[in-house]
Amino acid sequence: xxxxxxxxxxxxxxVPPGDHLPxxxxxxxxxxxxxxxxxxxxxxxxxxxxxxxxxxxxxxxxGFWTTPAGFMENGESVQQAAAREAMEExxxxxxxxxxxxxxxxxxxxxxxxxxxxxxxxxxxxxGPESLESRLYAEEEIPWPDIAFLSVEFAxxxxxxxxxxxxxxxxxxxIDWRDGKPVMTDGPSQ
Amino acid sequence: xxxxxxxxxxxxxxVPPGDHLPxxxxxxxxxxxxxxxxxxxxxxxxxxxxxxxxxxxxxxxxGFWTTPAGFMENGESVQQAAAREAMEExxxxxxxxxxxxxxxxxxxxxxxxxxxxxxxxxxxxxGPESLESRLYAEEEIPWPDIAFLSVEFAxxxxxxxxxxxxxxxxxxxIDWRDGKPVMTDGPSQ
Numbered sequence: 183x184x185x186x187x188x189x190x191x192x193x194x195x196x197v198p199p200g201d202h203l204p205x206x207x208x209x210x211x212x213x214x215x216x217x218x219x220x221x222x223x224x225x226x227x228x229x230x231x232x233x234x235x236x237x238x239x240x241x242x243x244x245g246f247w248t249t250p251a252g253f254m255e256n257g258e259s260v261q262q263a264a265a266r267e268a269m270e271e272x273x274x275x276x277x278x279x280x281x282x283x284x285x286x287x288x289x290x291x292x293x294x295x296x297x298x299x300x301x302x303x304x305x306x307x308x309g310p311e312s313l314e315s316r317l318y319a320e321e322e323i324p325w326p327d328i329a330f331l332s333v334e335f336a337x338x339x340x341x342x343x344x345x346x347x348x349x350x351x352x353x354x355x356i357d358w359r360d361g362k363p364v365m366t367d368g369p370s371q
Numbered sequence: 372x373x374x375x376x377x378x379x380x381x382x383x384x385x386v387p388p389g390d391h392l393p394x395x396x397x398x399x400x401x402x403x404x405x406x407x408x409x410x411x412x413x414x415x416x417x418x419x420x421x422x423x424x425x426x427x428x429x430x431x432x433x434g435f436w437t438t439p440a441g442f443m444e445n446g447e448s449v450q451q452a453a454a455r456e457a458m459e460e461x462x463x464x465x466x467x468x469x470x471x472x473x474x475x476x477x478x479x480x481x482x483x484x485x486x487x488x489x490x491x492x493x494x495x496x497x498g499p500e501s502l503e504s505r506l507y508a509e510e511e512i513p514w515p516d517i518a519f520l521s522v523e524f525a526x527x528x529x530x531x532x533x534x535x536x537x538x539x540x541x542x543x544x545i546d547w548r549d550g551k552p553v554m555t556d557g558p559s560q
Binding site: 183184185186187188189190193200203206215216217218219220221253254255256257258259260261280281284286288289291293310349351353355368369371 | 372373374375376377378379382389392395404405406407408409410442443444445446447448449450469470473475477478480482499538540542544557558560
């Protein structure tokens with residue numbers, strides 16, 4: 183951020199009075215521009231015992247496989263965002279179930295929220311952000327080609343819970359140090 | 372938003388190619404400025420059977436009572452944000468427990484995430500954004516003076532679960548139509 187979106191004046195990083203963190207503050211009109219984490223909403227979709235994955239047609243991680251997920255929009259709920267992403271990426275009309283996982287991706291300033299879901303009707307397809315959509319049996323899942331650590335976490339917890347006949351909510355923090363991920367799990371509930 | 376934070380050029384609301392929603396797009400440098408919901412993280416703090424509430428010293432809802440909560444910051448987890456707000460608003464060092472509620476506040480473009488918590492040490496106080504901090508027994512809670520609908524929801528679910536000896540996660544959407552709140556609950560888990 184270089185300029186004020188309110189008056190076009192230059193902004194600089196300073197700690198506003200009464201605050202404790204540096205913010206982009208406009209020297210001309212005084213507007214404080216806060217920046218906050220964004221929510222990525224998605225779902226693990228099961229159909230006839232298999233999991234629906236999409237091959238990404240966009241960066242980052244072009245060509246890798248993911249569960250449908252994307253940025254939550256203003257005016258929608260987290261649940262609506264998760265269902266919308268399933269429609270956009272896999273042309274899938276889903277029925278959302280319980281909340282599966284919440285992953286804090288600290289460096290990216292993101293919170294990844296994933297629900298369990300099933301196909302509300304058996305048809306699905308390939309959205310504009312996908313190269314391919316496919317139902318995978320558990321033993322077929324291409325683990326080395328899963329796009330994101332948060333997706334792998336959600337998928338593994340999903341399958342583990344399914345084997346154990348339970349539906350818990352799982353927590354993980356993902357940080358990066360010296361180019362390597364550092365992962366910390368909270369207690370599942 | 373009137374000007375581009377990257378180049379100070381004028382922005383206008385248009386649907387970018389491949390998108391489906393209007394965004395603020397810069398006519399000069401082409402930057403697309405996305406706006407997304409923000410997370411409010413907080414906790415219901417119990418100590419010796421009572422609930423810790425703070426009287427707000429800031430708008431909105433100056434003078435009304437709330438559980439500690441506030442905007443999640445970049446670089447922290449939802450859990451860290453909830454604990455930090457307890458420290459800032461009530462000088463309370465808390466031990467977080469399970470996740471209590473997630474409320475989509477649609478018009479405000481906010482997601483309110485609330486945890487259960489206890490005091491890690493019995494001292495607490497009055498932070499700069501509070502006029503007063505107090506432990507309330509269940510029957511003393513000043514319901515008409517609770518600051519926000521999402522806080523009332525979290526508090527009522529907390530107390531109900533406590534009576535029933537369980538710790539569920541509860542969901543609600545809050546929208547506004549004709550000046551009145553419209554509330555829809557999802558299935559607790």
